[in-house]
Amino acid sequence: MKSKEFEVPFRRFGEWMALAEEKEPGLANAVSMATVDEQGRPSLRMVLLKGWDETGFVFYTNLGSRKSRDLEGNNRVALLLYWKSLNRQIRIEGPVSLVDDQEADDYFKSRPREARIGAWASRQSEVLDGWFKLEKAVAKYAAKFGIGEIPRPDFWSGYRLKPEAIEFWSQGKFRLHKRELFTATPDNRWRVETLYP
Numbered sequence: 001m002k003s004k005e006f007e008v009p010f011r012r013f014g015e016w017m018a019l020a021e022e023k024e025p026g027l028a029n030a031v032s033m034a035t036v037d038e039q040g041r042p043s044l045r046m047v048l049l050k051g052w053d054e055t056g057f058v059f060y061t062n063l064g065s066r067k068s069r070d071l072e073g074n075n076r077v078a079l080l081l082y083w084k085s086l087n088r089q090i091r092i093e094g095p096v097s098l099v100d101d102q103e104a105d106d107y108f109k110s111r112p113r114e115a116r117i118g119a120w121a122s123r124q125s126e127v128l129d130g131w132f133k134l135e136k137a138v139a140k141y142a143a144k145f146g147i148g149e150i151p152r153p154d155f156w157s158g159y160r161l162k163p164e165a166i167e168f169w170s171q172g173k174f175r176l177h178k179r180e181l182f183t184a185t186p187d188n189r190w191r192v193e194t195l196y197p
C-alpha cells in the first residue's frame with residue numbers, strides 16, 4: 001500500500017510539467033535518456049515522455065534499437081529533463097520494465113497513421129543502406145495495410161521506469177540553486193533531502 005506522501009514527487013513533477021507545457025517553446029516532454037551497455041559504456045538519446053504517474057515514467061521505442069539492446073543487459077536508466085524557459089531540471093533514476101501489451105497497443109493506436117507505418121518500416125539503430133530502402137519499406141507497409149487497421153509491431157513497445165530517485169533542481173540567485181532529492185524507501189515512502197548546489 002503506497003502512503004499518501006508517496007505521491008508528493010509525482011504531484012510536483014506534474015506541476016512542473018504543466019508549467020513547462022505552457023512556457024517551453026517546443027516539446028516540454030522531451031527527455032534525455034541514458035543507458036549503459038554490458039561493458040558499462042554509457043549512451044544518451046532523447047525520447048518523448050508519454051506517461052507519468054505513481055506507477056512510473058513511460059516512453060516508447062523500437063525493441064531492436066541500441067537503447068533496447070542496452071536495456072536487455074542492464075535495465076537501469078537515468079532520465080533528464082531541462083526546461084530553458086523555466087531554468088529547471090529534473091533527474092530521474094531507476095529500473096525499467098516493458099509496459100503490458102494492452103497499454104502499448106492503446107498508445108500505438110493513438111499515433112498518426114504515418115507514424116504507425118514508420119514504426120513498421122524502421123529497423124531503428126541498424127545501418128540504413130541508402131535512404132531509398134527506407135522509402136521502399138514505408139511504401140511496402142502502406143500498401144500492405146491499405147486503409148485497414150495497423151497493428152502494433154511486436155518489435156515496438158514501451159518501457160516504464162519505476163523511479164528510485166527523483167531530483168528537482170531550480171535555479172537560485174548567485175548559483176545557490178535549490179536541489180531536492182526524493183529517494184524511494186522499501187516501505188513505499190520517500191526520503192527527502194536537500195543537496196548542496
Ligand SMILES: Cc1cc2nc3c(=O)[nH]c(=O)nc-3n(C[C@H](O)[C@H](O)[C@H](O)COP(=O)(O)O)c2cc1C
Binds near residue numbers: 027030048049068124
Ligand atoms: C526530441 C526528440 C524526441 C525523440 N523521441 C523518441 C522516442 O520517443 N522514441 C524513440 O525511440 N526515439 C526518439 N527519438 C530519437 C532518439 O533520440 C534516437 O535517435 C533513437 O531512439 C535511436 O536511439 P538508440 O540508437 O540509442 O536506440 C527522439 C529524438 C528527439 C530529438
